[in-house]
Amino acid sequence: MTGLADPDGPPLARTTLDRAAHRRDDPEWLARAWEQARVLVVDIAGGGRALVGVGPGRPTLLLLAASEVPEGTSVRLFLGVEPDGTPVFAVDGPLPVVPETRIVSLREVGHLLTDSDAGLFTTAVALGNWHARHAYSSITGLPTTVTDAGWTRVDESGAHIWPRTDPAMIVLVHDGKPGPDGRCLLGNNAAWRPHDGVRRFSCLAGYVEPGESAEAAVHREVSEEVGIGLDHVEYAGSQAWPFPGSLMLGFLAHADPAQPVRVDPAEIAFARWFTRREIADVLAGTPVDADEGNRVGMPPPSSIALYLVHRWLDES
Numbered sequence: 001m002t003g004l005a006d007p008d009g010p011p012l013a014r015t016t017l018d019r020a021a022h023r024r025d026d027p028e029w030l031a032r033a034w035e036q037a038r039v040l041v042v043d044i045a046g047g048g049r050a051l052v053g054v055g056p057g058r059p060t061l062l063l064l065a066a067s068e069v070p071e072g073t074s075v076r077l078f079l080g081v082e083p084d085g086t087p088v089f090a091v092d093g094p095l096p097v098v099p100e101t102r103i104v105s106l107r108e109v110g111h112l113l114t115d116s117d118a119g120l121f122t123t124a125v126a127l128g129n130w131h132a133r134h135a136y137s138s139i140t141g142l143p144t145t146v147t148d149a150g151w152t153r154v155d156e157s158g159a160h161i162w163p164r165t166d167p168a169m170i171v172l173v174h175d176g177k178p179g180p181d182g183r184c185l186l187g188n189n190a191a192w193r194p195h196d197g198v199r200r201f202s203c204l205a206g207y208v209e210p211g212e213s214a215e216a217a218v219h220r221e222v223s224e225e226v227g228i229g230l231d232h233v234e235y236a237g238s239q240a241w242p243f244p245g246s247l248m249l250g251f252l253a254h255a256d257p258a259q260p261v262r263v264d265p266a267e268i269a270f271a272r273w274f275t276r277r278e279i280a281d282v283l284a285g286t287p288v289d290a291d292e293g294n295r296v297g298m299p300p301p302s303s304i305a306l307y308l309v310h311r312w313l314d315e316s
Contacts, residue, residue, distance in 0.1 A: 010304040011111040011302050012106070012110050012241070012302060014118045015118065015120075024147075024148040037065075037087040038287060039089045039090065039091060041064065041090075041091055042091070042121075043093065043095050044132050047105055048125040050121060051101040051102070054100045059113060066089075071085070072093070072094060072309065077090045077124065092131065106302065109302075123240075127150060130163045131283070133245075134164075141217060150307075162186060163245075165246065166245055168205060168247065168248055169249050170204070170249070171221075171233070171253050172236075172252050172311075174252065175257050183276075184279065185226065186274060187263070190270065197295055198290075198296075201270075201296055202305045208249075215235075218230070227264075228256075228260075228261060233252075237250045270290070270291065279298070282298055
């Protein structure tokens with residue numbers, strides 16, 4: 001079944017692909033499908049990059065015919081079937097030299113791609129990263145080989161492992177007030193240094209721990225990172241973030257700005273409340289002071305963080 005994502009949802013939650021999981025253990029069908037497939041080459045070792053065409057308009061993934069796939073690529077990873085019936089595979093390996101193309105990462109162009117290309121690129125990077133990190137079984141320690149068209153690995157004892165996704169929460173904390181003076185709380189991660197006079201601020205985030213719900217993780221992470229309590233937590237959407245293998249669960253949450261902000265310096269260098277007016281100015285390209293001569297920067301456009309910021313802005 002093809003599950004189309006909300007076109008107004010997070011940028012890497014979009015797809016038109018039918019994953020056709022029932023075909024993964026059918027070698028005869030897969031062999032026939034390969035002959036008519038479109039194939040995405042992804043360089044996982046090079047940061048999960050692929051080729052897009054150079055030209056006006058939005059970037060378009062370069063998909064090759066099976067006969068055009070260069071030597072030296074990995075096993076075939078069956079991604080699924082497009083609405084027109086075309087099978088799509090991915091392979092991991094060095095990118096071919098093709099005129100009128102350029103090399104891009106999913107972070108750079110994910111938000112610019114069509115729904116079809118966004119789904120293909122995201123899935124290929126996620127699956128490729130999993131394979132690159134699981135050459136050995138976490139159960140037995142033995143070497144593994146690929147089965148089920150790239151969706152399973154198995155060792156010589158017969159132990160199977162399947163693609164892993166690590167759940168993480170990300171939350172935009174705000175004061176619940178409408179209008180230009182409503183405020184949200186954003187943080188600058190301790191690992192993010194200013195670049196070209198811009199200090200990036202984003203939503204608060206962290207991994208969901210064992211035995212913990214996503215909502216409990218929201219409360220815990222906000223308390224740990226900025227020392228404030230939340231009044232209300234609302235789920236807002238999710239998207240894959242395959243760097244290397246996360247699923248970002250997005251939330252909006254209310255908090256009282258009168259609470260003192262106490263950052264954990266190991267995690268957050270700076271945290272502050274911003275008005276809608278300030279965030280709108282930053283997104284419009286108007287400088288807003290951060291600190292020490294730096295301007296405020298926003299999260300990258302392919303991230304769910306910027307989607308949450310826009311959603312909050314639109315609620316004014």
